[in-house]
Amino acid sequence: MKCQDRNTYKQHLSQFCIIVGFLLFFIMTGCVTAPKLTPEDRKRDIQFLADWARDYNPFVELNEKYKNTPSYEALLPRYLEFAEHAQNNEEFFQVVDSYFKVIGATGHFYLIDEETLKWAKLGSFFGIIKLGITPGQFDRARYWAKLSGKISTRAHPPFQVEGRESRYFTGGDWQYDGTTIPKGSEILRVNGMTCSCYLDFIKANTSLKYDAYPKGWADYFVMIIDEGPSFKGWQVDFGLPDGSMLGAFVPKVKGFPASKEEKVHTIEPKANCTCLELTDEVGYVRIKACMSGPLSYLFRGFIKKDRNKIDAFLEHSQGKYSKLIIDFRNNGGGFPQYGYDVLISPFLDEPVTYSQVVGVKTKYLADTGKSVLQFLRKEVSAQKAHVIRVTETEPPDGFDPNQWTFYELTRKIEPRNRYDFKGDLYILINGGCFSAADDYINAVKRIGFATLAGRNTGGGAAGYVAPPFITLPASGMVFRVETDLVINLDGSYNEISGTPPDIELPNADPPASITKEDLLRDAWIRKIINDL
Structure with missing residues (x-):
């Protein structure tokens, strides 16, 4: 009898799994068709x-x-x-x-x-x-x-182009059909047009015509626009350094050319959180993002995982580090909870309380459904974000009280599962820090428990509501948009100005990789180890 019941249970479980699997497949696939728009x-x-x-x-x-x-x-x-x-x-x-x-x-x-x-x-x-x-x-x-x-809208030749007084030259040798077109060869004509005429052509007849901003940037490149799916490259007439001329087909390479400044691209580890000992007195933690992909919207186990990893690393050190560097450079964000629970609370000895002022268009609050507002607030201005009080406040000068609603949010972060570290904490930041990364950095600035070193962040902190999605009514395109305005401590606007560092460091190449050897060559890290 027990065996029969067990078989029946397995059969029902199998049927349930098939139904759930089919349901998930149906939900995750759906029908994708091209809309016919008038x-x-x-x-x-x-x-x-x-x-x-x-x-x-x-x-x-x-x-x-x-x-x-x-x-x-x-x-x-x-x-x-x-x-x-x-x-x-x-x-x-x-x-x-x-x-x-x-x-x-x-x-x-x-x-x-x-x-x-x-x-x-x-x-x-x-x-x-x-x-x-x-x-x-x-x-x-x-x-x-x-x-x-x-859709590809930008393309460049397989060699660098250098502009000199409205004339253009190759920035390096390039091989064509067994012939070398040497560095310094002048680009005389592109697709049968002079360079200036070709620039006028692409500004008026390609995707560049839709660009609302000044188009002078294209003058630095000449060959920079991908003219469409059938476009393979450019027919170019070169004037060689020896005075001869040569015509050649130059194939396109999709995308923008790498700038001269982009000498190093850090090879990142697979893990989101990496902990390393740089010296006997300096520890290092690299955080790539405050989320682990789209699944993070549904599952938050990555927060506990990274917190446990840092805890184990610092526990193993037995409190010997006098300095700890948290490398937040080019962290594009994710969830504010990550910063609060992984990188603030475990470093505190006592509770900290701070406030921030945030503005939202009053009409947005009136026109957005209650359940949507509650969902958007859950991550940024509710209990999960350590908010203990939200009070309406007077708009700053220049903001019409008939159009704006401003709030003062008070956050209180309690110490929790203290890390084994009592030294000086340094956070490396730059313009690639955005969104939830800036929420964390902005909180550090207000609390003052660590030193921010590097360059201004990219902003994007959320105060009252997380950025919502909007749907275009005819086409169905879905965009993410910003609806709240965070006021920095100095009165500037976070989304426009970002968060400034406590110690500004000169521009420098990032590390080649997240390894001890490359990190010890990093100019910013050397500065912290040797001079701060």
């Missing part, structure tokens, strides 16, 4: 973006004032016309993308990638993620995520 549909999406910017975006006016961003309102008729006359979805996407870069010049503004859309759909289906977007809308958006990955 000119009016395309114009409606552009108008939606303009209306959204007017009503909800906290930065459009500030961007125009502090970053000289073009006026989205003045550009609206131009982009409505671009949208109306777009010949296909690829062209329309480039129109939307270019207009979106004006509206979203600061903070979190980007198209949601396909992998994130899949997991967001799964979380939405089970009610874990509440963004006001249906599972079907996530499926529609996947078409545009796929399309964006296929």
Whole structure:
């Protein structure tokens, strides 16, 4: 009888697993089809973006004032016309993308990638993620995520181009059909046009025409635009250093050329958290991100895993380090909880309390559903983010109280499972630190329990609400957007100015790899070890 019951149980479990597997497969795949948009549909999406910017975006006016961003309102008729006359979805996407870069010049503004859309759909289906977007809308958006990955708008030749007084030369030797085109050869004509005429051509007839910003940057490169799927490269007439001329087909290389400054790209370890002993007195912790991929939206085990790793490393050191370096450079963010629970609480001896002021457009608060607002606040201004009090406060000078609501948030972080470290803590930061990474860095700045060393961060800290998703009504594109404005301690705007270091260090190449040998060659790390 027991054997029969056990077999029945296994049979039911197997059937349950098959049903769950099928359900997950159905949710994670869905149907991805190309939308058929009319000119009016395309114009409606552009108008939606303009209306959204007017009503909800906290930065459009500030961007125009502090970053000289073009006026989205003045550009609206131009982009409505671009949208109306777009010949296909690829062209329309480039129109939307270019207009979106004006509206979203600061903070979190980007198209949601396909992998994130899949997991967001799964979380939405089970009610874990509440963004006001249906599972079907996530499926529609996947078409545009796929399309964006296929579109190439930038390309360069397989050699460096050097400009000298409106003339262009090869920056290195290049082999063509068994012949060497030597360094210093002049680029005389591109696709039958002089360099200046070719630049005028690409600015008026390629994807560059949709760019709202000044196009003079293209003059530094000449051959920089990918003219489309059938475009393979350029026919170039060279003037060689010996006075002879040579025509050659120059194949394109997709993307921007590496700048002269980009000499070193750090080879990162696979693990998100790496702990190393640099000297007998200096420990080192590398944190690549405050999340471990799209699955982090559903599962948070990585936070405990990294915390335990640091704890074991410092416990093994038995408190011998007088300095600990946390390398946060180029950390693009993730979840604020990571910084609070892994990199602040375990370093504290007593509770710390600090406050920050955050502004949100009042209309956004009124028009956003209660459940969506609760979800967006959960990560940044609720208990998980150590918030103990939220009070409405007067807007700073220059902000219309009829359009803005400002809050003062008070956070209290308690000591928890103290790390075995009593020395001086240094955090390495740079312009690649963004989003939740800046939440952590901004908190360190306010608390003052560690020294921030390096360069200004990229900003993007969230105060009252996490950046939400929006869906364009006709096409179904899904973007992430910024809706709150964080005021720094000095009165500047975090998303525009970032967080400044306590000790500013000169620009320097990053380490070649996260190994003891390469880290000890790093200029910033040597500065901390030897001089601070």
